[in-house]
Amino acid sequence: MKYYIIAGEASGDLHGANLIKALQKEDPQAKFRVWGGDLMQNAGGTLVKHYKDLAFMGFLEVVMNLRTIFKNISFCKEDITAFQPDVLIFIDYPGFNMRIAKWAKVNNFKTHYYISPQIWAWKENRIHNIKRDVDKMYVILPFEKDFYEVKHQMPVTFVGHPLIDAIAQRPKIEANALRAKYGLRNQPIIALLPGSRQQEIKKMLAIMLSVVDAFPEYQFVIAGAPSQSKAFYLSFIKNKNITFISNETYDLLSIASAALVTSGTATLETALFKVPQVVCYKSSWLSYQIGKQVVKLKFISLVNLIMDREVVCELIQNDLNTKRLTTELKHILDPKNQQNIKSDYDALEQKLGGPGASQNVAKAVFKALR
Numbered sequence: 001m002k003y004y005i006i007a008g009e010a011s012g013d014l015h016g017a018n019l020i021k022a023l024q025k026e027d028p029q030a031k032f033r034v035w036g037g038d039l040m041q042n043a044g045g046t047l048v049k050h051y052k053d054l055a056f057m058g059f060l061e062v063v064m065n066l067r068t069i070f071k072n073i074s075f076c077k078e079d080i081t082a083f084q085p086d087v088l089i090f091i092d093y094p095g096f097n098m099r100i101a102k103w104a105k106v107n108n109f110k111t112h113y114y115i116s117p118q119i120w121a122w123k124e125n126r127i128h129n130i131k132r133d134v135d136k137m138y139v140i141l142p143f144e145k146d147f148y149e150v151k152h153q154m155p156v157t158f159v160g161h162p163l164i165d166a167i168a169q170r171p172k173i174e175a176n177a178l179r180a181k182y183g184l185r186n187q188p189i190i191a192l193l194p195g196s197r198q199q200e201i202k203k204m205l206a207i208m209l210s211v212v213d214a215f216p217e218y219q220f221v222i223a224g225a226p227s228q229s230k231a232f233y234l235s236f237i238k239n240k241n242i243t244f245i246s247n248e249t250y251d252l253l254s255i256a257s258a259a260l261v262t263s264g265t266a267t268l269e270t271a272l273f274k275v276p277q278v279v280c281y282k283s284s285w286l287s288y289q290i291g292k293q294v295v296k297l298k299f300i301s302l303v304n305l306i307m308d309r310e311v312v313c314e315l316i317q318n319d320l321n322t323k324r325l326t327t328e329l330k331h332i333l334d335p336k337n338q339q340n341i342k343s344d345y346d347a348l349e350q351k352l353g354g355p356g357a358s359q360n361v362a363k364a365v366f367k368a369l370r
Contacts, residue, residue: 001027001369004085005045006035006076006100008054008093010226011265013037015115015162015358016091018169020044022362033083035076036091048079054096072096077103086369090134091115098126101133110369112136114361116156120147121297127152136368138361141306142351159360160353163265167250167272168355175255182245187219188257190329191275193249195262196225198232203282205236208260210322211329212239218257223249258332260325267301267312271348276332276341278325279303279314306351311344 003023007016017039023030024044034045035054041047054072073096080088080100087110090097094117101111113134119126120143127148130137137156139145148156179186194204205222212220224233224246233244245252249266253259253273261267263281270277279301299305303312313328315321331337 001029001087001366002031002033002083002085003087003089003365004033004080004083005040005089005091006093006097007037007040007091008035008051008096010037010051012091012093012115013039013051014166016040016045017043018162018165018358019089019091019114019361022358023365025359026362026366033079033085049076054093069096073099076100080104080109081107086110087112087365089114089365092117094126098129098133102129105133105135110135112138112365112368114138114159115140115162116144116148120144127154130154136364138364140352140357141302142353143306143308157360157364158353159364160355160357161268162357163269163272164349164352164355165358167269170250173251173254178251178255182221182243182248182251184221184243184255185219187217189252189255190215190218190220191249191252191256191259191261191270192220192222193259193261193266193270194222195264195266196227198228200262200283201225201228201232204262204280205233207282207320207322207325208280209236209239209242211260211326212241214326215329215333216241219243221245221252221256223252258329260329263300263314265302267303268306271303271312271345274342274345276338277312278328278332279312280320280325281314281316282320283317303348307344307348311341311348 005016007013013036016036020032020043032045033048034040035049037051088104090101090113092115104111111134116137116139131154138159139156140161145156145158148154192208194201194208219241221243222233224244226247230246253270253275256275259270259275259277261270261277261279263279267279281300300314301312304310315324
């Protein structure tokens with residue numbers, strides 16, 4: 001069979017690579033053309049476009065690059081037509097993928113979607129396009145199944161969360177070896193995960209660093225995003241008790257005692273590493289007011305959304321200040337509280353369906369094609 005897979009971000013590249021490996025087990029003759037990154041290419045996909053050439057974040061940047069975006073869409077359609085795949089598999093990245101799905105459906109290509117757009121958070125009206133243009137939807141969050149099937153009468157397949165596999169499959173390195181590798185002292189570690197975009201890092205990191213002096217017995221380590229330079233992070237560091245590691249978040253979480261985490265997928269990754277955390281979020285006043293009108297959710301972190309209760313503390317907007325952050329960090333560092341946190345994390349992992357998401361998707365795709 002011939003598979004055409006489109007992912008537009010680093011996370012999609014990771015999950016796409018694992019999907020390719022799983023599909024190769026189901027279909028040894030499989031051929032892949034992919035939009036993704038090095039991981040998908042190394043797994044056996046012929047790389048058409050790298051996600052680094054597709055990443056336009058923010059309204060202004062999108063407007064400034066509209067010509068490039070439309071060229072990419074046209075090129076993608078031409079490349080699909082030339083390849084004539086048995087199925088198109090979209091991985092998240094809805095702004096681009098939903099446009100291709102609409103065209104593909106009209107042109108009689110099979111359309112499968114792995115990792116649903118987060119329409120349960122905002123842009124719920126996209127459900128009409130999804131029902132029209134997507135043949136099979138594979139969801140990774142347990143509440144998404146009810147969202148689609150009960151609220152919108154669209155059958156979907158819950159496959160489990162691919163992060164469980166990604167974390168389980170990473171090479172295991174002993175803690176002391178990791179400390180030596182990154183030049184870390186023999187002190188307990190508090191990980192700082194301030195996000196990946198410059199704008200959010202500027203807002204989050206300064207507040208996170210403001211608590212350092214209250215915890216002299218800990219070393220604080222910043223998890224740098226691959227999209228940002230080391231020099232950018234170093235401009236924030238004024239304290240000798242702060243270390244920086246670039247693009248090795250999983251290594252850092254595997255040896256951390258606690259973490260301060262900007263809201264996003266990183267909150268779920270931190271929980272799966274069983275690291276107590278405080279979730280942080282702050283934006284401009286105007287963006288926050290608009291967001292409150294658009295996003296109608298009880299929580300902002302995936303951990304709390306999945307559990308449907310407050311498992312991790314969320315400090316949002318004005319609540320995200322030095323005093324509150326210090327108090328909450330002391331709370332999660334208290335050994336009396338850590339056992340409850342880790343029990344909740346175990347329950348979270350069970351709700352996510354356990355390992356095997358990539359294999360579940362591969363089996364479902366191959367079965368549907370046969």
